[in-house]
Amino acid sequence: MATRDARLPLVAILRGLEPERAADVASALFDAGFRIVEVPLNRPGALQGIATIARNAPADALVGGGTMLTPADVDAVHAAGGRLMVSPNFDAAVIARARQLGLFVAPGVATPTEAFAALAAGANVLKLFPAEVIGTAGLKAMASVLPAGTGLWPVGGITPASLAGWVKAGASGFGIGSQLFKPGMAITEIAAVAREFVAAWQAAR
Numbered sequence: 001m002a003t004r005d006a007r008l009p010l011v012a013i014l015r016g017l018e019p020e021r022a023a024d025v026a027s028a029l030f031d032a033g034f035r036i037v038e039v040p041l042n043r044p045g046a047l048q049g050i051a052t053i054a055r056n057a058p059a060d061a062l063v064g065g066g067t068m069l070t071p072a073d074v075d076a077v078h079a080a081g082g083r084l085m086v087s088p089n090f091d092a093a094v095i096a097r098a099r100q101l102g103l104f105v106a107p108g109v110a111t112p113t114e115a116f117a118a119l120a121a122g123a124n125v126l127k128l129f130p131a132e133v134i135g136t137a138g139l140k141a142m143a144s145v146l147p148a149g150t151g152l153w154p155v156g157g158i159t160p161a162s163l164a165g166w167v168k169a170g171a172s173g174f175g176i177g178s179q180l181f182k183p184g185m186a187i188t189e190i191a192a193v194a195r196e197f198v199a200a201w202q203a204a205r
Contacts, residue, residue, distance in 0.1 A: 007035040009125075009153065009173025010197055011086070011106075013066060014038065016183040019045040022052040028187050030058055032194035038086050038175065040066035041073055047080045054081030062104055071097035078103065086175070088129055090114045095121040106153065106175075110134060112142055115150075125151030127175060132157040136169035143170035160193075160200035167204040174201075 012029050014022075017039050026037055035058070039049045046065065054063045064084025065077035074085055074097040085098035088108040098105045099122040108129040109115045115126050128134050128142070131154035143152055154166050155175030163174065180193050 007060060007062060008033055008198065008201065009036070009151070010034055010201055011036045011038050011153065011155075011173070011175040012180055012194070013040065013155070013175050013177035014049065014181050015040045015066070015177055016043045017045070017049045017181070018183060019048040019052065021187075022049040023056050024187050025181065025190060026053040026056065026063075028191040029194050030061065032191055033198040034194055035060055036062045036084065038064060038066040038084060040086075041069075041077070042067045047076055050077060050082045051080040054083075064103065068094060068098075070094060074098045074101060074103065086127060088127075090118045090121075092117070092121045095123060108155070112145055115142060115146055119147070119150065125153050125173065128152055128154045128171075129175075130156040131166075136165055139166065139171060140169040160196045163197070163200045164204040167201075 012034050037053055039046045050065055057063050062084050064082035066086040068074055068085050068087045071093055078101045083103050085103040086106045090107045090109055095105055095107055105124045106127045107118045107123050108127045109118050118126055151172050152170055153173035153175055154171050158174050158176055159179050181190055
């Protein structure tokens with residue numbers, strides 16, 4: 001089920017986030033205009049980071065987990081205060097559990113078959129992954145056959161300079177990882193890059 005959301009549709013992917021820096025990193029992102037934050041579960045301290053960010057997030061923010069591969073991952077993120085489910089793949093059981101708990105669901109897909117299956121299972125938006133492989137031509141082709149209004153969020157290799165081309169091809173949001181955040185990155189640098197992404201999105205729209 002595609003859904004429109006009033007939030008800025010840029011997802012900050014904080015892979016390897018140090019739990020002790022979670023509050024400061026998230027604050028810099030929120031101050032820059034970001035409202036969706038994902039902490040992938042395949043690094044230590046992810047649930048602690050999600051809990052810290054969720055406690056301190058603005059009321060309109062959406063915080064949750066990435067690389068969520070099992071229903072147990074959904075339960076753990078929900079218990080930590082997360083309300084966003086992101087995965088690199090399509091798994092109907094994971095989507096079903098996330099929907100049951102009221103999470104915003106963004107599963108990873110790379111083909112029209114996966115995309116239609118994910119929508120039928122209850123996905124709110126589709127994470128196009130890996131975006132570098134799918135490309136803008138692949139996104140445009142997929143958008144032409146999916147239901148009108150389907151949220152298509154490329155993830156992988158997105159930069160402020162490339163963002164407009166993706167929007168032109170039909171992207172309605174983005175997941176942004178190492179181009180925005182790396183462990184140990186200075187807070188001032190994270191804030192500056194975040195502002196660049198927000199400005200690029202506003203210019204592209």
